[in-house]
Amino acid sequence: MTDYQAPQQDFAFLMQDVFDLPTLWASMPEFSEVDGDLAAAVLEEGSKMLSGTVAPLRRLGDSEGAVHTTGGVTLPAAYKEAFAQFTEGGWTSLTSDPTYGGQGMPRSLSIMFEEMMWSSDPSFTLVTALSTGSIKMFSLHGSDALKEKYLPDLIAGNWTGTMCLTEPHSGSDLGIISTKATEGEDGSYEISGTKMFITAGDHDLTENIIHFVLAKLPGADKGTRGISLFLVPKFFVGDDGSIGEANGVTCGSIEHKMGIHASATCVMNFDSAKGWMVGAPGHGLKCMFAMMNDERLGIGLQGQAAMAAAYQSAAAYAKDRLQGRAPTGAVNPDGKADPIIVHPEVRRMLMELKVASEAGRALVIYAATWLDRAKGLQDEEARAHAQGMADLLTPLCKAYLSDQGFDGTVTAQQIFGGHGYVAEWGMEQWVRDTRIAQIYEGSNGIISMDLLGRKTIGTGGALIRQLGEEIATEISASTHAEVMPMAKALQGALDEVLAVTAWAVETAKADKNLVSASAVSYQRMLGSLTFGFMWLKAANVAAAGSSQAAEFDAAKLVCANYYFARSLPQVASFAAQVRLSASGMMDLNLEDFG
């Protein structure tokens, strides 16, 4: 197993050359204190801490796992030590609100740190990722009194936050939750019910845990509009910030899962637990959406980062492992065999991994720039436009990158042959740990329905046209001879996507099955298109000569050519699938399944 090396050169290329992030940050008062040097220092320090402290936890956490006893959940001791270093370094607070001790950094910077985190150890990352999401939601919707009491310790990483949504009978359909909240005399609420699949619902890394819980008030609407949101601490907090008695919330059990063994996935029992409402009554799901959207970009990143790390190990193995001879003649004639990287079949797998993980990296950063603009731009209309881009790109990143990421870990494992199936090489763990990214925070089917239904058809195609304008701008800027054929191919793919989108907006008026039936094909089509967009951006910069070495630019052009020759043509196949809608899909009788 090779040690994790952060992709610092690709970060620099994307930050400086492709997206020119320092100029973007400087343009917004909110982020104007962040410049390229500070960003480089953050990535450099973050990389050192993660490679040295967090990445070594991954294999250990898999074999030791989280342990549940009547006293609660304990994580491997090394996790506690690493978490202490992590909070001491201020790594929990990168993007949080400076009013409460956060550092207020742009997401387009923190997202690179987040990639390194997911590449180091997904289980460790989950503790902080969920907490960061809940902090963001709470910052937006909590009352000042609640925020003053809870937010500084959450941001500092002294405590962590959870999101408690799912119940045994209620997962993707939250309207039917049965956890109840009844109002007490002091303005607090009593919460009773059982939640499941609660990530970091209990653990021993911090002295307190703050749960954000969906529950229904008596007589509330039966659907999602009846859901309210409550803050429920594990231990009560005194007005002086001291930790008091235990609240009525306990971990009943943890799940035995395919992967992320050191991430405790808890059944949480709320037994007349005391809580405080966040946001207005009945607005619980709306408040939670901010958190979920934030998480979803992170989950796409989990897939991309896993693929990037697995690719790194696979490339090293392919250069090292001697087996067979190159079809065009031995390249290592004095050795027993050639390194397997000489075989085109192995090279094909490596190229697919490299091309997808670099495009994925670019795409999440691109999405994050829109989140930053939506927060930092001065003009309201421009902020709304940016928010639209982020709303569109978030579900796309979640579903497309977690799918690509899982497939990528499988491909990387394949390069190791039989050794990939054995635990000691760490490759099979990537597959197991990454699989969950396609399922949690909204299964990819449901996320794809959000993308095609709410974000595309629901806006009459407006957000897709916005994205199309960005792509068209990049196509127009493609003037180097080497890049012109790519730009032309991308234009063809874009035309196809715009046409099929217009068709879908129109057809969905009468065809109620369309959104669900075509969602995944639409998502894959849009993913293929946007990867092409990212490769055209990279190719334009590389053809003109970036600030990186000439060899780096040359490699970018090789990868871009590979993508356009072999992957972009998929756009047309997926578009054809989208147009089939549910045709032939619902014809079988229920009794014929099984």
Place this chain on the structure above:
Amino acid sequence: MTDYQAPQQDFAFLMQDVFDLPTLWASMPEFSEVDGDLAAAVLEEGSKMLSGTVAPLRRLGDSEGAVHTTGGVTLPAAYKEAFAQFTEGGWTSLTSDPTYGGQGMPRSLSIMFEEMMWSSDPSFTLVTALSTGSIKMFSLHGSDALKEKYLPDLIAGNWTGTMCLTEPHSGSDLGIISTKATEGEDGSYEISGTKMFITAGDHDLTENIIHFVLAKLPGADKGTRGISLFLVPKFFVGDDGSIGEANGVTCGSIEHKMGIHASATCVMNFDSAKGWMVGAPGHGLKCMFAMMNDERLGIGLQGQAAMAAAYQSAAAYAKDRLQGRAPTGAVNPDGKADPIIVHPEVRRMLMELKVASEAGRALVIYAATWLDRAKGLQDEEARAHAQGMADLLTPLCKAYLSDQGFDGTVTAQQIFGGHGYVAEWGMEQWVRDTRIAQIYEGSNGIISMDLLGRKTIGTGGALIRQLGEEIATEISASTHAEVMPMAKALQGALDEVLAVTAWAVETAKADKNLVSASAVSYQRMLGSLTFGFMWLKAANVAAAGSSQAAEFDAAKLVCANYYFARSLPQVASFAAQVRLSASGMMDLNLEDFG
């Protein structure tokens, strides 16, 4: 978790209606004693035994696993009991040579039993599958003296056989093995070396284990022509069949793997172990190929059977789990929600699983009919023709069905949402257990190179043209109006495949990278084509009215239409990929990977 139900109706449809196996068996003296009634009884009894005894082992074997101590490997106690029932019922000897106690049944019958085995418990199945493969090889290449001594107990399941090929530095490249054999004075050999990844290399199910070991004689050729094959018993066997002292072969350790935990994957140390040569000196790999080819059809089946079993559970779950409402209006208005099978996105996944697992089931039976003909036909030329079909279809089944099977288990897991990631539902185990099928017995990349290189280009395209004639015959026989459009689409796909094959045969003369670069795309193209072939066969029978219920035939036509509308178009995409060969694939410098 639902109990496993064997697909008896689909077996009957395939056996009686699609392939008319009783007539085929009756036409060959070798199999003429097997009729439809006997076959149905075998499947019925086999199904009872497997559902009752073997299927319950799957989850248990995963959690308990194989255990290695200095005394050797022990499997969970329930495996030993089940194996005793298995051998008592004569299930180890279905296809073996009657001269030595086998039942001499056609593979096209036993393959249906094998599907049920793989669907019940892959770890249990591996013990017998490897043993059956080694028996077949030994029957073909062993001397009469050796066979008389060892074969009856192997066939009866009193002992099991292994195949010892891989060494730590030598997996896909067997030419560089370093296990040595030196001739003794009594005609035996002394074998020394270390083998790894040896399935069932040690276990406590039987009192003896017979290893078939590849090793090199002193001064042998450095490549594959220097490899000889040796029979090495764990315990010596007296002339009276009694078990004697231990030989110099021990299990050094077992691997900790992603899945198939109850299958012991052993490092085997041969320390001056005594062995006897099988086949001629230097012919070891040639002898072993018979065994490997046999195994490879079984490994394709592993993928298909896993998908079929996982589909079965997913369909039951999708009918049971209530979540959300059908987009066209509630179908379960009195309940809290509708069953998730009403959602087109869920239906899409179920249809993909059903269509692929039924096509895969048909394809392995079809391949097995050619194995039977290659053994049982009287005419030598006809036997050679049949062997050619089997040679072509075996690597195709291995790679395509294990890929489809793995993807299928992932899809079935997805239908369970978060519950699919949790061990108790048994779905994540299907994913972990099936992943190995893409890797062992030749990784799918290497198997695809065999398919495109040796079997296709190596025969000047002759085997593909043979297959093309079979497909063309089916197309010509498609006369029902409902089936005509499918036949026409399949003709288009066939023309494409024949054209790209002719192109590849010609291009490969100068393009040494072609086989490796295009292998996987070629395999997927041919897999898509042959699935279409299987669905056309099923549709022709169903349209004419099979011996099954009218609803069954109607469901077959729905599935066939689904396949032709949504999957067959892939043939053209894969063909385009094949024609790219290594273009753009080898352009990156080695230092740019990483």
